[in-house]
Amino acid sequence: MNLRQLGSTGPRVSALGLGAMGMSGMYGPSDEAESVATIHAAMDAGVTLVDTGDFYGMGHNELLIRDALRSSGRARDEVAVSVKFGALRDVDGGFWGNDARPAAVKNFLAYSLRRLGTDYIDIYRPARLDPAVPIEETVGAIAEMIQAGHVRHIGLSEVGAETLRRANAVHPIVDLQIEYSLISRGIEAEILPTARELGIGITAYGVLSRGLISGHWSADRPLAAGDFRGASPRFSADNLGANLALVEALRVIAEAKGVSVAQTAIAWVLAQGEDIVPLVGARTRVRLEEALGALDLKLDAADLRAVEAAMPAEAAAGDRYIAAQMAHLDSEK
Template identity: 75%
Template sequence: MQYRQLGATGPRVSELGLGCMGMSAIYGPSNQTESIATIHAALEAGVTLLDTGDFYDSGHNELLIAEALKGKTREDAIISVKFGGLRDPAGGWSGFDARPEATKNFLAYSLKRLGVDYIDIYRPARLDPNVPIEETIGAIADMVKAGYVKHIGLSEVGSETIRRAVAVHPIVDLQIEYSLISRGIEDGILETCRELGIGITAYGVLSRGLISGHWTKDRAGPGDYRAHSPRFQGENLDRNLALVEALQRIAQAKGVTVAQIAIAWVTAQGEDIVPLVGARRRDRLVEALGALDVTLTSDDMAAIERAVPKGAASGTRYAEAQMAHLDSEAGHQH
């Protein structure tokens, strides 16, 4: 396993991180035993970065990670937590809260559920429209001083918000969707992060399975949010799967899988970028880890660019209501 420095002031983390969200009921039913076995296999392979959110199935995901880390030393994992999403008992979403007092409250519960005395990277999952980012970052900075948090990160925010956050406390990484078919970060945000010495943890590198080479029409089952996601519907899906077929030809010529090409492409965009893969099963994890052995030549990169040109995806990243919550997509950065 190779390691990458996360931002100028951040920790060294594995070149690939494990995004744990899918292990807790967002893509349909998941299997606890297999999820834990997958986390164990990742740690054994040298993966150190585990990414979660306190609102992933209302705390279930953190409890799952705690279970998987039993018997390990605390230093075996670098735990990254997003906070602030508000849920109701039916699993519905009811807004976002990043007030300083809420921030400290969420942190207290996360520490307890994870069974740890500090969190490596703590970040608001979205920009709270009612709270200046300086106040949220200031509250986390208090928690850094108190030893409960090691580093501060951001998620899905635009350049102006990033600059305002950095003025309060060093930021180690921005977590944002980045993949062959979601390249909005290239329009200014990536440049801002590089200027400020902020790393990128890229989620959605397989676009939630869409460009994994495993997705087929009518596959979204009950409880799978992709059934409502714009890119997975109707003609959008047909057009997007046609892009995957074009990638498939490149992958076959190299003797690798589509998923491996997609992950390798993100990894190749810079030493400051760490892709997060949402493997929920050991076989998918093994496939993802195989991407680290794929070297893309300049010819490969050009062929991939022709197969999936920037902006080629059909449909938005999220449904309209959720797009409204993305500071990273606001105004000129859209």
């Protein structure tokens, strides 16, 4: 497994990370035994970065990772655990804003440490910017937890360039977790250059746009109850056909190279810079194995031009999230 540095001050981690969100109901029901087996397979393949959120399944995801780490027999320091916090949810699974007050930071952290069964978190980050709390206060509170030994590094998620600068002035930020894929390239104009100027890495989620550009999606695929893609604009009846047409154009390139669409899309993100670590949301060992195959796919300049011509920037139909969730993205303002 190749390693990449998370920013100028962060840890060296595997070139691909595992995003565990889908293992806790966000895409509908999942198989817990298969989820644990997939985490084990990822670690066996050399994946050393696992990403979660304390609100994924209302703590279920952290408990799942705890069980997987314990049953793997591996030492705690063999895996870097990244945790997002702050999203507020109700008993029906709805989202009701974000809380990143210093007191809330320490409260959320205490619960995460207990659920994960560990005494420190490698990278701790607010899931979204809390508009009621200056980012300096949130970062300052996490920095106090670093001093206390409960956190190793500070990350951010879905913030814009100005917020990134303000946060980094308080304490070094090792990475920005943000959506980045062939059809979500908004970070290229300002956010990515700013991160590089400041020595901040990128952990890219949504590299397959939640399965939309994996090559495995179809217009007639049913969605399970609780699958949030049912409300996603890019999966809506009005937009899905146009987006799948982009996938078919990409499939022509992938098949010519003897690889899958998903591997091509992941390899494109990998090729955008050594400071970018894609997070793959594989829920099964089969999908994990496919994703790992992207590490062996080297796209040269001609390949990259062909891929980007097949799926041009700004070509996606529909926003990344529904309007209410887009409003919480500092990165989109």
